[in-house]
Amino acid sequence: MSFQATEDDPAEAILARIHARGGAATIYDIAELAGVNPSTVSRALGKPGRISAATAAKVRAAAERLDFRVNPMARALQTGKTNMLGLVLADITNPVVFGMVRGAEHAAAEAGYTLVIAESQESGENEAEAIERLLPSVDGLVLAATRMQAGATSDLAARKPLILVNRAVDGVASVLPDIAAGVTQLLDHLAALGHRSVVFLAGPDTSWASARRWAEVLAAAEQRDLAVVEIGPNQPTIEGGRDALRRVQASHATAVIAYNDLMAIGLMQEAAAHGIHIPDQLSVAGFDDIFGSELITPPLTTVASDLGEAGRRAVRRLLGADGEGEADADDALLPTWLIARGSTGPAPRG
Amino acid sequence: MSFQATEDDPAEAILARIHARGGAATIYDIAELAGVNPSTVSRALGKPGRISAATAAKVRAAAERLDFRVNPMARALQTGKTNMLGLVLADITNPVVFGMVRGAEHAAAEAGYTLVIAESQESGENEAEAIERLLPSVDGLVLAATRMQAGATSDLAARKPLILVNRAVDGVASVLPDIAAGVTQLLDHLAALGHRSVVFLAGPDTSWASARRWAEVLAAAEQRDLAVVEIGPNQPTIEGGRDALRRVQASHATAVIAYNDLMAIGLMQEAAAHGIHIPDQLSVAGFDDIFGSELITPPLTTVASDLGEAGRRAVRRLLGADGEGEADADDALLPTWLIARGSTGPAPRG
DNA sequence: TTGTATGCGTTATCAC
DNA sequence: GTGATAACGCATACAA
Numbered sequence: 001m002s003f004q005a006t007e008d009d010p011a012e013a014i015l016a017r018i019h020a021r022g023g024a025a026t027i028y029d030i031a032e033l034a035g036v037n038p039s040t041v042s043r044a045l046g047k048p049g050r051i052s053a054a055t056a057a058k059v060r061a062a063a064e065r066l067d068f069r070v071n072p073m074a075r076a077l078q079t080g081k082t083n084m085l086g087l088v089l090a091d092i093t094n095p096v097v098f099g100m101v102r103g104a105e106h107a108a109a110e111a112g113y114t115l116v117i118a119e120s121q122e123s124g125e126n127e128a129e130a131i132e133r134l135l136p137s138v139d140g141l142v143l144a145a146t147r148m149q150a151g152a153t154s155d156l157a158a159r160k161p162l163i164l165v166n167r168a169v170d171g172v173a174s175v176l177p178d179i180a181a182g183v184t185q186l187l188d189h190l191a192a193l194g195h196r197s198v199v200f201l202a203g204p205d206t207s208w209a210s211a212r213r214w215a216e217v218l219a220a221a222e223q224r225d226l227a228v229v230e231i232g233p234n235q236p237t238i239e240g241g242r243d244a245l246r247r248v249q250a251s252h253a254t255a256v257i258a259y260n261d262l263m264a265i266g267l268m269q270e271a272a273a274h275g276i277h278i279p280d281q282l283s284v285a286g287f288d289d290i291f292g293s294e295l296i297t298p299p300l301t302t303v304a305s306d307l308g309e310a311g312r313r314a315v316r317r318l319l320g321a322d323g324e325g326e327a328d329a330d331d332a333l334l335p336t337w338l339i340a341r342g343s344t345g346p347a348p349r350g
Numbered sequence: 351m352s353f354q355a356t357e358d359d360p361a362e363a364i365l366a367r368i369h370a371r372g373g374a375a376t377i378y379d380i381a382e383l384a385g386v387n388p389s390t391v392s393r394a395l396g397k398p399g400r401i402s403a404a405t406a407a408k409v410r411a412a413a414e415r416l417d418f419r420v421n422p423m424a425r426a427l428q429t430g431k432t433n434m435l436g437l438v439l440a441d442i443t444n445p446v447v448f449g450m451v452r453g454a455e456h457a458a459a460e461a462g463y464t465l466v467i468a469e470s471q472e473s474g475e476n477e478a479e480a481i482e483r484l485l486p487s488v489d490g491l492v493l494a495a496t497r498m499q500a501g502a503t504s505d506l507a508a509r510k511p512l513i514l515v516n517r518a519v520d521g522v523a524s525v526l527p528d529i530a531a532g533v534t535q536l537l538d539h540l541a542a543l544g545h546r547s548v549v550f551l552a553g554p555d556t557s558w559a560s561a562r563r564w565a566e567v568l569a570a571a572e573q574r575d576l577a578v579v580e581i582g583p584n585q586p587t588i589e590g591g592r593d594a595l596r597r598v599q600a601s602h603a604t605a606v607i608a609y610n611d612l613m614a615i616g617l618m619q620e621a622a623a624h625g626i627h628i629p630d631q632l633s634v635a636g637f638d639d640i641f642g643s644e645l646i647t648p649p650l651t652t653v654a655s656d657l658g659e660a661g662r663r664a665v666r667r668l669l670g671a672d673g674e675g676e677a678d679a680d681d682a683l684l685p686t687w688l689i690a691r692g693s694t695g696p697a698p699r700g
Numbered sequence: 701t702t703g704t705a706t707g708c709g710t711t712a713t714c715a716c
Numbered sequence: 717g718t719g720a721t722a723a724c725g726c727a728t729a730c731a732a
Contacts, residue, residue, distance in 0.1 A: 023430075024486070026709055037719045042711060052717060072487050073432060074709030076423040077724050080373075084466070084487075092452050095641055098443045105442065105469055109480070114487065116434075116466045119455055130459070136374065137422050137434075137464060265645060291445055292642030295615060376725055387703050392727055402701055424725035427708050 011065045018066065025066035034062040045070070084114045085315055086134040086141045088127060092119045094236075095290035096260065096307065097144065100165065103311030104142060111319050113139075124148065124206075135160060140318040142311075143167070147206050163314045167208040175314045175334065179216045182303035182336030186257065186285055187220040189301070189340055194347035195226065195255040195283060201244050201267065202232025203259035210236070210259045213287060217257055229253070234263060241266025245274065254283060254347040261286035261293045261302055268296065268343065279345030289339055298342030305336040361415045368416070375416040384412040395420070434464045435665055436484040436491045438477060442469045444586075445640035446610065446657065447494065450515065453661030454492060461669050463489075472554075474498065485510060490668040492661075493517070497556050513664045517558040525664045525684065529566045532653035532686030536607065536635055537570040539651070539690055544697035545576065545605040545633060551594050551617065552582025553609035560586070560609045563637060567607055579603070584613060591616025595624065604633060604697040611636035611643045611652055618646065618693065629695030639689055648692030655686040 014029050027041040034041065036055055044051045044059035051059075062068075076082040085108050089097050101117065108115040118134055120127035124147045134141065140161035146153065150169045156162055157172045164174035190198060200217045203210035214230050221228035231247050234240035241263035248256055248267065258264035264286030268278055278284055278298060286293065289304035313334070364379050377391040384391065386405055394401045394409035401409075412418075426432040435458050439447050451467065458465040468484055470477035474497040484491065490511035496503065500519045506512055507522045514524035540548060550567045553560035564580050571578035581597050584590040591613035598606055598617065608614035614636030618628055628634055628648060636643065639654035663684070 028709080038709090039711080039720075040718055042709095043718085046711080050717080055717080069482075069486050071427070071709050073423045073426040074724090075711075077421070077427050077709080077726090078711045080724080082423060092455065093448045093641070095445065095448075098445075098448070101467075102442050102469065105467065109468070109483070114466050114468075114483065116464050117451070117455065118459070118464075119452060132419070133459070133464065136419050269645075291443075292645050295619075295642050295646045297647035377727095378725080388725090389704080389727075390702055392725095393702085396727080400701080405702080421725050424708090425727075427710090427725080428727045430708080 011062075015066060024071070025063075025068040026071070027068075029066055030059060030062045030068055033066065034058045081139055082137055083112060084116055084138045085318060086131075086138040087115055087117050087311075088130055088134070088141065088143050088146070089117065089119050090122045090127075090145045090147070092117070094262065095292060096262075096288045098291065099307040100144060100311035100314075103308035104315050105311075107312040107315040111315070113315070113319070115315075120147070122147070122204075128152075131156065140315075142314045142318060145207070145209060161318055163318050165310055165314050168212075173317060175310050175317070177305040177310070177336045178333035179213055179303070179336055180220075182287075182305070182338055183213070183216040183220050185338035186301075186303055187217070187224055187226065189338060189344065190255050190283065190285075191224050191226060193255075193283065193345060196347065197227040197251075197253040197255075198229075199248055199251050199253040199256045200228060200230045200232075201234060201241065201248070201256055201258040201263055202230050203234060203236040203240075203263070205233040207236065207259070213257075213259060227253075232259075234259070236260055236263060238262050238266035238269070241268075242270040245270040248282075249276075255344065256282065256284050258284065258286045261288045261290045261300060264300055264302070264343070265293065265296060268298075268300070278343055281348055283344040283347070285344055294341060301341045301344040302339050303336055304339050305334050310334055361412075365416060374421070375413075375418040376421070377418075379416055380409060380412045380418055383416065384408045431489055432487055433462060434466055434488045435668060436481075436488040437465055437467050437661075438480055438484070438491065438493050438496065439467065439469050440472045440477075440495045440497070442467070444612065445642060446612075446638045448641070449657040450494060450661035450664075453658035454665050455661075457662040457665040461665070463665070463669070465665075470497070472497070474556075478502075481506065492664045492668060495557070495559060511668055513668050515660055515664050518562075523667060525660050525667070527655040527660070527686045528683035529563055529653070529686055530570075532637075532655070532688055533563070533566040533570050535688035536651075536653055537567070537574055537576065539688060539694065540605050540633065540635075541574050541576060543605075543633065543695060546697065547577040547601075547603040547605075548579075549598055549601050549603040549606045550578060550580045550582075551584060551591065551598070551606055551608040551613055552580050553584060553586040553590075553613070555583040557586065557609070563609060577603075582609075584609070586610055586613060588612050588616035588619070591618075592620040595620040598632075599626075605694065606632065606634050608634065608636045611638045611640045611650060614650055614652070614693070615643065615646060618650070628693055631698055633694040633697070635694055644689075644691060651691045651694040652689050653686055654689050655684050660684055 014033055018025050027038045030041045031038040041059050044056045087104050105115045118130035120130055127147055142163050144165040146167055153169045153172055164172055168174050200214050234244050264284050268284050271278055285301040287303045289302045293300040293302055364383055368375050377388045380391045381388040391409050394406045437454055455465045468480035470480055477497055492513050494515040496517055503519045503522055514522055518524050550564050584594050614634050618634050621628055626632055635651040637653045639652045643650040643652055
């Protein structure tokens with residue numbers, strides 16, 4: 001008579017008690033059911049080797065029966081490890097971050113970590129606030145395109161494992177793209193198309209990435225004896241790109257390299273609104289290859305890198321999950337490459 | 351002599367001790383510095399009213415001095431509340447979710463909650479896994495576009511506060527768009543342009559939103575005596591839209607309403623590749639007004655809703671932060687509206 | 701108003 | 717290999 005057996009089943013009684021107190025099963029419940037000490041349960045579940053096969057099996061069966069899950073808070077309180085990672089972004093609606101978030105989230109989940117995300121809205125104040133809020137709950141932090149001062153960043157790195165994405169600060173680990181590779185290809189591309197005068201449309205002046213890209217463009221342009229000027233700072237948005245058109249035209253440059261695709265797209269829109277044909281009258285290129293950049297007309301030439309990989313590396317390095325061999329690979333700069341599309345073409349004859 | 355004073359400062363000694371043990375300040379440290387009992391510290395920091403102004407000030411000063419932050423894990427262990435909320439998404443790289451994530455994140459942060467995000471990659475298995483992983487750590491869950499069975503969803507709702515976005519299940523709270531409004535406008539728009547035969551390009555057959563949109567399109571088409579057929583299921587992606595072109599053409603319909611903008615964009619791309627001019631030969635519309643839909647050529651006509659507001663409402667309702675008045679507003683359907691752009695035009699003369 | 705004592709669920713340090 | 721017990725940092729019932 002199976003229901004009689006069920007009534008006698010000690011597991012049922014324990015489950016009822018658990019339900020009554022409105023909570024989840026604990027290692028004490030398992031210990032009781034398995035007839036062992038709570039500490040044995042903890043070991044059986046946590047340290048595979050250090051327990052006899054027989055008791056381990058008993059414990060696992062009991063845990064299964066009671067639908068046990070460890071309480072992450074209790075574990076964290078004892079161990080000091082929360083198994084959570086923080087990711088701080090400037091602007092979560094910027095398409096550039098999508099891939100990065102996914103890469104980071106998957107790498108974290110794979111390692112049994114949970115990713116918590118905070119957005120600073122491009123404001124240093126919000127960023128500091130978000131970091132403070134996250135700090136006590138996470139084992140480490142990924143800061144993407146941070147606006148923090150280098151000093152504050154070092155201080156933070158001293159308190160908590162930290163990885164910077166797209167920003168370098170002395171003594172702090174970071175995941176950086178090998179911009180030189182993509183920029184070299186881009187300037188070769190433009191030079192081959194006959195351009196002799198180029199504008200770099202800068203982002204915000206707090207943006208490390210913008211400064212870095214400009215430095216690389218400058219160096220590459222010098223090598224090829226191309227004229228190049230920096231115009232900025234600008235908002236790193238479509239609006240920022242639109243607003244720059246007049247200054248771009250005034251420069252009489254035949255090609256524009258925008259700090260990012262958003263700005264490039266804005267510039268192209270504004271150009272179209274003014275009857276300027278791209279690429280016949282003006283070539284435009286960006287950075288990041290965001291969603292949408294190949295959908296627009298003409299599709300945008302851009303310097304791409306694998307941002308999913310950036311997110312993945314960031315959390316892997318945070319977790320120190322590098323086997324010796326992997327450490328090197330994760331330390332290396334992220335490859336970048338040119339995606340030449342329709343927004344760049346032969347320089348107008350001038 | 352200020353450094354002499356510093357040496358004598360009891361706070362310095364405590365700070366040194368904290369640093370030595372490599373951790374953060376606790377209420378015990380504060381209690382010691384302020385000369386009160388730890389429980390008094392806990393109350394002073396947590397329950398504003400229940401303590402004398404004088405001691406409260408002392409405690410706050412000491413907390414400030416020692417740079418104290420409560421340990422969220424310790425608090426959670428005691429109270430059973432983690433102050434964390436989970437957000438489970440099908441596809442984090444789908445532009446449709448960005449606004450929702452931002453809305454949810456801000457509403458959560460505003461209420462002192464931390465948002466943790468998990469992605470199910472459009473897979474029911476991953477979704478279940480992500481939910482199980484998040485469940486013990488969060489006070490509530492927002493499920494966006496879930497693939498879960500209605501039964502499993504109800505069961506989950508019984509275990510943990512739950513809000514569904516863009517999906518309805520009996521007895522489970524949800525945030526839903528008022529699709530009828532936008533669809534009505536869309537079909538009026540198409541009818542006014544002379545279209546008599548319309549295709550609805552469905553999403554996956556597990557998608558509640560797709561079914562809902564189709565039902566609404568069907569009803570509105572019937573009212574206007576327009577011919578309408580559903581073609582699908584399809585992947586809710588650009589690729590899914592591309593793959594559908596042949597079947598769309600075979601239908602001889604003059605207008606297509608895609609389940610979402612991604613599919614609409616894919617369809618338009620494939621049409622362009624086959625020399626089909628939009629909107630002259632075929633009108634195309636989508637749902638969601640994602641980033642990029644106004645950047646493409648021609649810009650996409652679409653039924654929009656405020657997804658940031660959806661995210662915001664979802665967490666607010668999760669937190670039951672509804673003042674009586676607000677509850678009504680948050681309970682109401684989310685407005686939707688038509689954004690008529692260049693991808694829809696007069697029906698070709700047939 | 702404030703101090704005392706206890707418990708939250710787990711891991712870790714001892715014993716045995 | 718396993719059991720007993722303390723400790724993590726905080727909140728709270730109870731005493732004073």
